Amino acid sequence: MKGVLLVNLGSPESPTAKDVKPYLDEFLMDERVIDAPKWLRAFLVKGIILQTRPKKSAKAYAKIWWDEGSPLIVLSERFANKVQQHTKMPVALGMRYGKMTIKNALQELKEKGVDEVLLVPLYPHYAMSSFETVVVKVLEEQQQYFPEMEVTTLPAFYKNADYIQALSESIKDGLKDFDYDHILFSYHGIPERHIRKSDPTRFHCKIDGSCCKINSVAHNTCYRHQVYDTTEMVKAYLGLPEEQVSSSFQSRLAGDPWLKPYTDFEFVRLAKEGKKRLAVITPAFVSDCLETLEEIAMEGKEQFMEAGGENYKHIPCMNDNEAWVKVMAKWVNEWEAKGVLAVTPST
Structure with a gap:
C-alpha cells in the first residue's frame, strides 16, 4: 500500500527558552547545518551559541506565536489535512527537528498498512541543510525501524x-x-x-x-x-x-x-x-x-x-492555499497511479 510523508523543518514546543534550547541543539548539531567536525560543532553550539541564543530566539518566537501553536506547525498541519482530502492514500506529517518526529510519522503510515512511501521534503530547492538532511534522516529511520518500507523521494520542484x-x-x-x-x-x-x-x-x-x-x-x-x-x-x-x-x-x-x-x-x-x-x-x-x-x-x-x-x-508563503494543495495532490496522485513522479522541470 502506498502513502505520503510530508516533512517540514520543525519548531520548539513553546516560545520559551526552556523549549527553544533543545530544539536549537538538535537543529544546530545537524552536521548538514553546521558542517564542522563533531567536536568543533559541539564546542560552537553547546559551548557558545546555546548559552545566549535560546533567550533571544524565544523572544522572537513569542512575537509570532499563535493561539493554536507554532505557525509553521499549524500551517503544515492544515496543508497536510487538505492534501489528504484530495487523495485516497494515507498522508502523514513529520518534522526534521522537534517532537513531531519523522519516526512517528513513519510509524503512523505503517499502522495504516503502508509499505511504499513517497517522501516530500517541503522545500522547493535543494540544499544540504534543508532538502538533503530530510532525505538522509528519513532513510536512516526507515532502515533502522521500518526496513520493509520502500521510500521514493519527490525531487526539488523549484522550477516545475x-x-x-x-x-x-x-x-x-x-x-x-x-x-x-x-x-x-x-x-x-x-x-x-x-x-x-x-x-x-x-x-x-x-x-x-x-x-x-x-x-x-x-x-x-x-x-x-x-x-x-x-x-x-x-x-x-x-x-x-x-x-x-x-x-x-x-x-x-x-x-x-x-x-x-x-x-x-x-x-x-x-x-x-x-x-x-x-x-x-x-x-x-x-x-x-x-x-x-x-x-x-x-x-x-x-x-x-x-x-x-x-x-x-x-507577501505570505503559499501555506495551505487551494492552488498549492491541488498541485501537491496532483503530484502524489500521479505517483500512486503510475508509479512515476509528476514533478518534471519546465525547460
Whole structure:
C-alpha cells in the first residue's frame, strides 16, 4: 500500500527558552547545518551559541506565536489535512527537528498498512541543510525501524511549471492593492562552502556570477542556481520588469562567507536608492515560519522604514492555499497511479 510523508523543518514546543534550547541543539548539531567536525560543532553550539541564543530566539518566537501553536506547525498541519482530502492514500506529517518526529510519522503510515512511501521534503530547492538532511534522516529511520518500507523521494520542484504557477498566482494575490516600486525575493541563506560541497563536479560552482548561467549537472544540487531560476520564472510568468525585481539571502551566522547579497543590507540599499514601496516574498519556504513572520515581516519592515522606505509589504508563503494543495495532490496522485513522479522541470 502506498502513502505520503510530508516533512517540514520543525519548531520548539513553546516560545520559551526552556523549549527553544533543545530544539536549537538538535537543529544546530545537524552536521548538514553546521558542517564542522563533531567536536568543533559541539564546542560552537553547546559551548557558545546555546548559552545566549535560546533567550533571544524565544523572544522572537513569542512575537509570532499563535493561539493554536507554532505557525509553521499549524500551517503544515492544515496543508497536510487538505492534501489528504484530495487523495485516497494515507498522508502523514513529520518534522526534521522537534517532537513531531519523522519516526512517528513513519510509524503512523505503517499502522495504516503502508509499505511504499513517497517522501516530500517541503522545500522547493535543494540544499544540504534543508532538502538533503530530510532525505538522509528519513532513510536512516526507515532502515533502522521500518526496513520493509520502500521510500521514493519527490525531487526539488523549484522550477516545475505547476509550482511556478501556484507561487506566481499567490504573489499576484499578495500584490493586489499594493503600489510597489520594487519586489525583493528573499531566500534562506546558506554558507558559500555548502554550494561547493554539493557540487558533484567539484569544479563548476565558483559563485562568480556566471557559473549559475552555464548548464551543468551541478545545477541539480546547486541551491544558488535553483533560487535564481525560481525568481526568473516567476518574473516571466507575472511579466515583472527587470529593473523592479531582485533576489537576496537572509539568516546567516557570523564567521563565514554566506550567499550574497544579504537581505538586511538590501533593505537599506533599496531605500537609499529611492525605492520607497517594497514588496518582499520568501520562496525558499512553502509555509510561513520564524524567518518569514519575524525576520522579514517585522524586522525587515523596521529596517526598510528606518532607512527611508515609506511602504512595505511582506507577501505570505503559499501555506495551505487551494492552488498549492491541488498541485501537491496532483503530484502524489500521479505517483500512486503510475508509479512515476509528476514533478518534471519546465525547460
